[in-house]
């Protein structure tokens with residue numbers, strides 16, 4: 041069973057784009073193209089032809105090159121049906137539970153509101169790949185610009201159900217700052233302590249810390265762990281409901 045071939049392209053300050061190909065059909069997708077030139081250069085270097093833009097949400101640092109890439113390559117733009125008005129050039133409109141067919145691969149679509157209301161994620165099960173935009177980050181989650189904490193927690197819960205080996209292809213390298221916050225709210229978490237050291241080492245050498253896996257996030261990301269006793273006791277919320285614990289964790293991170 042062949043898997044998607046995925047290339048990570050760092051752009052702007054801390055964005056990651058993902059360029060990927062289905063080896064069986066040569067379909068090529070780019071996730072959330074903020075800018076066009078690095079994508080065109082990478083396509084050129086690989087000898088690939090772009091067929092799809094895969095958008096997770098409307099923000100400019102995710103859709104900024106939609107129209108330029110579409111006019112230069114004739115590619116098809118895929119995004120959230122409920123946010124179609126804000127996705128430039130959108131052709132294929134997707135909603136929760138849909139399957140997006142991409143050559144020999146298919147992605148399950150999750151609506152994951154929180155960061156924005158119309159945010160979606162793409163789970164390519166056969167490739168163990170989740171393209172989740174600004175919903176889940178390594179050791180963090182997206183800021184709540186449009187949604188509320190209960191919505192974001194519901195979104196992250198969908199990801200907690202995914203297989204442990206699923207790779208989290210998130211859209212930003214925010215990991216070090218996230219890690220510095222995470223250790224303050226889960227000071228007893230040994231797995232987090234080890235991951236923290238590893239992250240500092242990687243960032244000191246400018247090595248990406250992304251993608252991580254669902255298993256790592258479930259073990260160390262406080263936003264995936266409102267049921268953690270360590271977290272709850274740091275917050276003074278032992279036994280509180282999970283939405284409240286998540287809400288307080290997000291609130292503290294916002295002012296960290």
Ligand code: ZN
Nearest residue numbers: 097099155174
């Ligand atoms: Zn965003």
Ligand code: FE
Nearest residue numbers: 099101174211
């Ligand atoms: Fe972003």
